[in-house]
Amino acid sequence: MADVPQDILSEIASLERLFTVDTEKLKEITEQFIDELHQGLKGEGNIPMNPTWVMNFPDGEETGSFLALDMGGTNLRVCEITLTDEKGEFDIVQSKYRMPEELKHGTAEELWDYTADCIEQFIEYHHEDERDNLDTIPLGFTFSYPATQEHIDNGVLQRWTKGWAVEGVEGEDVVPQLEKALKERNLPVTVAALINDTTGTLIASAYTDQSMRIGCIFGTGHNGAYLETCGNIPKLKHMNLPDDMHMVINCEYGAFNSKGQHPVLPKTQYDVMIDETSPRPGQQAYEKMTSGLYLGEIFRLAMLDLHDNKKILLADQDLKAFRTPFCLDASFLSFIEEDPFENLSETQDMLNDKYGIKAARPELELLRRLAELIGTRSARLCACGIAAICKMKGFDSCHVGADGSVFNKYPHFKQRNAKALREILDWQKGKKDPVVVSSSEDGSGVGAALIAALTVKRIKAGNKYGIQDVSKFNVTSDSKPDP
Ligand code: BGC
Helix, strand or coil: CCCCCHHHHHHHHHHHHHHCCCHHHHHHHHHHHHHHHHHHHCCCCCCCCEECCCCCCCCCCCCEEEEEEEECCCEEEEEEEEECCCCCCEEEEEEEEECCHHHHHCEHHHHHHHHHHHHHHHHHHHCCCCHHHCCCEEEEEEECCCEECCCCCCCEECCCCCCCCCECCCCCEHHHHHHHHHHHCCCCEEEEEEECHHHHHHHHHHCCCCCEEEEEEECCCEEEEEEEEHHHCHHHHHHCCCCCCEEEEECCHHHCCCCCCCCCCCCCHHHHHHHHCCCCCCCCHHHHHHCHHHHHHHHHHHHHHHHHCCCCCCCCCCCHHHCCCCCCCHHHHHHHHHCCCCCCHHHHHHHHHHHCCCCCHHHHHHHHHHHHHHHHHHHHHHHHHHHHHHHHHCCCCEEEEEECHHHHHCCCHHHHHHHHHHHHCCCCCCCCCCEEEEECCCHHHHHHHHHHHHHHHHHHCCCCCCCCCHHHHCCCCCCCCCC
């Protein structure tokens, strides 16, 4: 770093101390993580470990046409997916609809009306004159929030995450709420499966990759799913399911280390502020330090602290453009980290053009280091969830399917995450990594369709475990039903 004054250098060093998570700490977090994953399987502690009633992986032979609805966080997407007779192949048509910000804080009725309107538009656009003659289409609904599922075709929202706070949905089954809005519009659609985006990612990736064991989302939120056997899920004991029966668990591990546990997450004052001012304080502690929704906010709070309190950054500038909470998103950090010029001229121009800020070279160096530290901390902490599942399940080598804007777009995230996994799991240097995290197929589209197809297949095979309303699937079973 050329000609950076001493006070800025020592501030950089203190930020490094604040945000760096070393190997020992990563290992300590991973051990606590394993403990909390086990607690969740017993129905205790922070991590919900939600059974999803997705009970097997696809074998590539699934067929049929399905709708998929993805209610992610930013957009709403409707897809029609046809799983063709060709093994592992599919056709997809899709439309995206903007999710108005007000809907995230409005009422349940507004949310479902808007959602059903989008599905109606999709059907009218893609099936113009056939609407009245269409057979009922099964819908895979990707609802990326924690839900308690007693069946694959229902789900009670445990709590909103990712800053959502729609009234009248927490504690309610979301499927009848959506189905009511669909019915009011006479739409030939029935909800066949409610799925989490992590489950969809796992299943969509497993469709084409037999080594797939874990599905993860590194996006607005952060979470993972894996395949468990029922004998390892004490909280399902009362259902007397066969011990060797499979069940995908949506961990909801963004909730790791939230409360009532040995606190291991290295929270800074900025993390504490984010939590305290969030709509759900005390929840999603791990997600609030790692996921895309919060990276820009951590940066913004640190930057204002350096300016307002430490008076070391942009002293003669007015930072009013940075005073609104959540006005920066992760793409702001990505931009700074991606500046290819040694003198950080792209960052300098961006600050000037967009925010009217004139930053000197040492200040740019400080901002760049801050972005790197926040991005690196996220990638390294994110390795703990994956490492914990691998250690708990004894996965010595496997593939992890990943999706989400942070994984796909944030510079160096993949490399930093892989390096941290290497450190936690003590892999030998110079050898190929045994656990590889890579970009997955479209989980909330293809994954949702596959899960709907697997459910139909299960009914046909006479296995009705975990399906609430078999009649709406309009299929007859090929064999004797389960008692
Ligand atoms: C939600 C999870 C979801 C994750 C990634 C979290 O906030 O609780 O259900 O999988 O975000 O979208």
